Amino acid sequence: MLALISRGAAGTRADLARLTGMARSTVAQRVEALIEHGLVEETGAGASTGGRPPRLLRLDTARNCVLGVDLGATHCRVALMDIGGTILAASEDPVQIGQGPLSVLEHVDTRMHELLAEAGRPLETLKAVGIGVPGPVEFATGRPVAPPIMPGWHEYPVPEFFTGRYPVEVLVDNDVNVLALGERRFAYPDSAHLLFVKIGTGIGCGVVVDGHLHRGAQGGAGDIGHIRVPDAADALCRCGNTGCLEAVAGGAALAARLTAAGVPAATGRDVVALVNQGDGTALRLVREGGRIIGDVLAGLVNFFNPEVIVVGGVMARVHEPLLAGMREVIYQRSLPLATHRLTVVPSRSGEEGGVLGAGRLAIDHVLAPDHVNRALSPPTGAT
Amino acid sequence: MLALISRGAAGTRADLARLTGMARSTVAQRVEALIEHGLVEETGAGASTGGRPPRLLRLDTARNCVLGVDLGATHCRVALMDIGGTILAASEDPVQIGQGPLSVLEHVDTRMHELLAEAGRPLETLKAVGIGVPGPVEFATGRPVAPPIMPGWHEYPVPEFFTGRYPVEVLVDNDVNVLALGERRFAYPDSAHLLFVKIGTGIGCGVVVDGHLHRGAQGGAGDIGHIRVPDAADALCRCGNTGCLEAVAGGAALAARLTAAGVPAATGRDVVALVNQGDGTALRLVREGGRIIGDVLAGLVNFFNPEVIVVGGVMARVHEPLLAGMREVIYQRSLPLATHRLTVVPSRSGEEGGVLGAGRLAIDHVLAPDHVNRALSPPTGAT
Numbered sequence: 001m002l003a004l005i006s007r008g009a010a011g012t013r014a015d016l017a018r019l020t021g022m023a024r025s026t027v028a029q030r031v032e033a034l035i036e037h038g039l040v041e042e043t044g045a046g047a048s049t050g051g052r053p054p055r056l057l058r059l060d061t062a063r064n065c066v067l068g069v070d071l072g073a074t075h076c077r078v079a080l081m082d083i084g085g086t087i088l089a090a091s092e093d094p095v096q097i098g099q100g101p102l103s104v105l106e107h108v109d110t111r112m113h114e115l116l117a118e119a120g121r122p123l124e125t126l127k128a129v130g131i132g133v134p135g136p137v138e139f140a141t142g143r144p145v146a147p148p149i150m151p152g153w154h155e156y157p158v159p160e161f162f163t164g165r166y167p168v169e170v171l172v173d174n175d176v177n178v179l180a181l182g183e184r185r186f187a188y189p190d191s192a193h194l195l196f197v198k199i200g201t202g203i204g205c206g207v208v209v210d211g212h213l214h215r216g217a218q219g220g221a222g223d224i225g226h227i228r229v230p231d232a233a234d235a236l237c238r239c240g241n242t243g244c245l246e247a248v249a250g251g252a253a254l255a256a257r258l259t260a261a262g263v264p265a266a267t268g269r270d271v272v273a274l275v276n277q278g279d280g281t282a283l284r285l286v287r288e289g290g291r292i293i294g295d296v297l298a299g300l301v302n303f304f305n306p307e308v309i310v311v312g313g314v315m316a317r318v319h320e321p322l323l324a325g326m327r328e329v330i331y332q333r334s335l336p337l338a339t340h341r342l343t344v345v346p347s348r349s350g351e352e353g354g355v356l357g358a359g360r361l362a363i364d365h366v367l368a369p370d371h372v373n374r375a376l377s378p379p380t381g382a383t
Numbered sequence: 384m385l386a387l388i389s390r391g392a393a394g395t396r397a398d399l400a401r402l403t404g405m406a407r408s409t410v411a412q413r414v415e416a417l418i419e420h421g422l423v424e425e426t427g428a429g430a431s432t433g434g435r436p437p438r439l440l441r442l443d444t445a446r447n448c449v450l451g452v453d454l455g456a457t458h459c460r461v462a463l464m465d466i467g468g469t470i471l472a473a474s475e476d477p478v479q480i481g482q483g484p485l486s487v488l489e490h491v492d493t494r495m496h497e498l499l500a501e502a503g504r505p506l507e508t509l510k511a512v513g514i515g516v517p518g519p520v521e522f523a524t525g526r527p528v529a530p531p532i533m534p535g536w537h538e539y540p541v542p543e544f545f546t547g548r549y550p551v552e553v554l555v556d557n558d559v560n561v562l563a564l565g566e567r568r569f570a571y572p573d574s575a576h577l578l579f580v581k582i583g584t585g586i587g588c589g590v591v592v593d594g595h596l597h598r599g600a601q602g603g604a605g606d607i608g609h610i611r612v613p614d615a616a617d618a619l620c621r622c623g624n625t626g627c628l629e630a631v632a633g634g635a636a637l638a639a640r641l642t643a644a645g646v647p648a649a650t651g652r653d654v655v656a657l658v659n660q661g662d663g664t665a666l667r668l669v670r671e672g673g674r675i676i677g678d679v680l681a682g683l684v685n686f687f688n689p690e691v692i693v694v695g696g697v698m699a700r701v702h703e704p705l706l707a708g709m710r711e712v713i714y715q716r717s718l719p720l721a722t723h724r725l726t727v728v729p730s731r732s733g734e735e736g737g738v739l740g741a742g743r744l745a746i747d748h749v750l751a752p753d754h755v756n757r758a759l760s761p762p763t764g765a766t
Contacts, residue, residue: 021753026412136720145720193600205686209592216688217576220721227682228716230613241716296682299610303588303683305599333611333624337519337528338603370404 001030002367005040005057006084007189012054031057038063039083039372059083065121066366067112068359069131070178073097073149076107077355080115083127083363085185088119090355097134100152105161112166129170130361131158132178132354139219142172148238171361175354176222177213179347180206181364182357183310187348191307195300196347197224198313199293199322201268203246207304225250227296245296249289251315258285268314275318283321290325297326297344298333305338312347319346384413385750388423388440389467390572395437414440421446422466422755442466448504449749450495451742452514455558456480456532459490460738463498466510466746468568471502473738480517483535488544495549512553513744514541515561515737522602525555531621554744558737559605560596562730563589564747565740566693570731574690578683579730580607581696582676582705584651586629590687595747608633610679628679632672634698641668651697658701666704673708680709680727681716688721695730702729 001020004010010019017027034040041060061082070077076095080088091111095104108131116123135147142159144150159170180196188194196206203225207214214221225246226239237247247253251268258265258274263281265271274282297309309330315322327344334342349356384403387393393402400410417423424443444465453460459478463471474494478487491514499506518530525542527533542553563579571577579589586608590597597604608629609622620630630636634651641648641657646664648654657665680692692713698705710727717725732739748754 029409193597207686209597214576214592214687216721217690218688218720218724220718221686221688223685223688223718223721224682226718227685228613228678230611239718295611299607299679299682300686302606302610303590303604303686304597305601305604305606307600335603335606335609335622337601338599338606341601 001027002034002039002059002369002372006059006367011056011058013057014054016057034372039367061086063125064127064366065119065125066127066359066362067115067129068355068357068362069108069112069129070175070354070358071095071097071104071108071131071133072175072354073134076104076111077352078108078111078115079355079359080112080119080121081359081363083366085356085360085363087356087359088121089115091115097149097153098151101156101158101161105158109162109165123166126166126168127366128168128362129162129166130178130358130363130365131170131172132175132358132361133158133172134175137172137174137219139171139173139215142170144172169365171365173213173361174204176204176206177215178206178357178361179312179349179353180208180310180357181213181360182353183312183347183349184208184211185360186356187310188308193304193306194308194310195297195304195306196310196312197293197297199249199251199268199311199315200313201252202250203293203313205300224296224300229292229295232292245293249292251313254285254289254315258282261285272314272317275321286315286318287321287325289315290322291329292325293322294326294329295333298330301330301334301338301342307341307343309342309344310347311344312349312353316346384410385417385422385442385752385755389442389750394439394441396440397437399440417755422750444469446508447510447749448502448508449510449742449745450498450512451738451740451745452491452495452512453558453561453737453741454478454480454487454491454514454516455737456517459487459494460735461491461494461498462735462738462742463495463502463504464742464746466749468739468743468746470739470742471504472498474498480532480536481534484539484541484544488541492545492548506549509549509551510749511551511745512545512549513561513741513746513748514553514555515558515741515744516541516555517558520555520557520602522554522556522598525553527555552748554748556596556744557587559587559589560598561589561740561744562695562732562736563591563693563740564596564743565736565738566695566730566732567591567594568743569739570693571691576687576689577691577693578680578687578689579693579695580676580680582632582634582651582694582698583696584635585633586676586696588683607679607683612675612678615675628676632675634696637668637672637698641665644668655697655700658704669698669701670704670708672698673705674712675708676705677709677712678716681713684713684717684721684725690724690726692725692727693730694727695732695736699729 010016017024042055061084064083068079077092079090135150136145143155144153158172162170176198184194192210194208198204205222205224207222226244228243229245232243232248235247237244254271255265261281393399400407425438444467447466451462460475462473518533519528526538527536541555545553559581567577575593577591581587588605588607590605609627611626612628615626615631618630620627637654638648644664
């Protein structure tokens with residue numbers, strides 16, 4: 001019901017009864033509970049169909065907000081959003097993730113308090129916090145697991161840092177999952193199955209199934225950077241295997257190949273700059289990288305049959321040659337049934353994608369049926 | 384709630400309140416509606432914890448049954464099951480699917496009536512029918528789509544054949560999806576994410592996410608037989624591309640390679656027979672086929688992070704060399720996080736897998752929240 005109200009699909013109790021198929025009496029009872037609990041409010045009157053005009057329902061955005069935090073290798077963005085997804089206040093600072101969790105999270109904590117004060121929202125209206133970090137995370141506990149570019153963060157219990165400081169749940173996930181969630185919610189709300197492919201130094205993928213993140217059995221889903229690609233047996237990967245996708249087509253790999261071809265480039269950003277300067281070798285290599293990534297995605301399209309593949313990360317700044325290479329192979333190698341409505345597009349959420357997605361992670365948690373049921377029910381021992 | 388009762392996880396109203404987090408009053412109301420509607424019944428008394436002994440709840444299996452139908456290239460199995468999943472009566476006949484829909488479905492219809500009569504179940508206790516067919520199906524309409532081994536079935540509206548004959552919904556899906564559903568329910572009820580890989584003449588995959596079939600945007604998910612494999616550019620596939628997995632490692636491809644190696648074999652079944660007779664070349668080719676399939680699955684393990692990969696189909700009858708080859712590559716190529724609890728196992732549901740899965744498709748439909756909500760609610764205009 002909350003999802004329907006939140007999407008604007010249902011504005012009245014009658015809408016809810018029609019769309020959920022539940023009895024009007026059940027709907028009325030549930031709506032009362034949601035209003036009492038402060039998640040939903042009534043506003044004015046809707047269009048009458050003959051009798052008394054129905055009262056309109058909407059999320060109570062004044063009394064419910066969340067914080068989204070996007071931690072990158074060298075930046076920290078924080079945004080305060082109401083549960084409708086509107087940004088109320090936001091900050092952005094250069095922060096080195098390598099300074100370790102205590103220093104970085106103290107900074108986040110300060111910004112969180114500042115944003116609540118700036119927007120005039122009391123602490124009790126804060127309902128959850130979502131955090132995206134640039135490394136693998138065990139989602140159930142919020143602990144980063146052996147994150148390569150986050151020294152000092154291995155198994156650090158991020159949510160516990162905030163316990164006592166904020167009386168709400170803190171959800172932590174890796175940046176690609178958070179980007180997938182944000183992009184899906186803001187740019188493709190009607191797409192059930194979406195892949196977000198982030199091409200930076202490495203390559204990762206956020207997997208959305210039926211509108212929800214698919215994290216897999218151990219939270220390892222979407223790790224496509226280490227899928228083996230053909231004809232690359234000599235490419236050594238940081239994971240210890242050879243022939244991995246990111247060892248051939250990631251930003252760092254492209255920079256190394258460009259250097260070997262006589263055009264010095266240290267990082268993916270350098271490759272992007274060279275393409276933008278019109279360097280032909282860089283352009284050729286990026287398109288070739290797109291083809292190699294496309295070969296892996298073609299297999300995933302057959303397996304997963306998504307509606308949309310969104311491409312983000314630093315390398316997506318040169319999305320024309322990159323996506324041209326990807327599309328070339330996907331449309332050649334995937335089955336017609338799976339490609340005739342497939343779109344392969346650059347990310348639209350841009351620099352803000354991470355913080356919007358982190359906020360979305362928190363909102364989805366607040367509006368999830370299990371969470372709402374627990375909040376609405378008295379303890380079961382009490383009757 | 385029904386799922387909890389069905390799994391045996393909740394036997395009393397108090398269990399339901401505890402497990403769902405809903406208020407006792409809400410639970411009591413919903414349970415009454417389920418009993419009135421005949422889906423749930425009360426039986427005897429449970430263990431008392433001091434006060435009045437709680438009444439036990441269970442699915443009303445006497446008043447609710449479904450039919451599962453498994454159509455293969457040359458067989459037709461039909462089973463009548465109660466909604467607890469117990470088989471009440473079953474039949475098996477040789478039927479050529481190539482005789483076309485009318486002839487085959489008339490046969491199915493006859494068997495369905497016979498089984499209901501044999502088990503003494505009146506037609507009004509039948510709640511749904513599930514059918515698995517050996518080809519692609521548009522699930523929403525139940526129409527096969529260009530099925531290669533089902534001449535005459537293209538776009539035939541299977542559910543409409545039964546309209547008027549049975550007052551219930553008829554669900555049609557491809558055999559691999561149905562096998563995945565059956566295997567998951569009967570052998571791995573606690574696994575959320577499972578892949579069922581069928582290796583017969585071709586190669587296909589059923590994808591279970593969070594306990595539900597993932598069909599993808601156009602119903603094309605799981606079509607892994609046409610993923611490109613390395614070093615196979617000269618293998619022409621029936622899909623028109625070259626280098627597809629099934630053109631190299633499917634039963635028909637293995638038979639052709641065996642013939643080329645001087646050991647005549649016409650089909651995958653012949654290869655299986657040769658392995659069982661101890662033919663060394665056949666054994667070597669099956670293990671090599673397992674490695675090639677394992678290379679594709681290694682990528683899917685990184686992407687999807689399943690708990691279990693189940694291998695079925697004709698070629699799984701020689702699962703020792705086949706799975707040895709698959710495991711060899713999966714454990715070498717997939718990431719440790721995704722493999723440390725992964726199991727790769729032969730199918731346990733055997734010949735009955737198809738019909739059990741088809742019945743499960745029907746049961747899941749009957750117990751699905753949307754379906755139950757609609758059944759329990761009066762028309763929303765009435766109130």
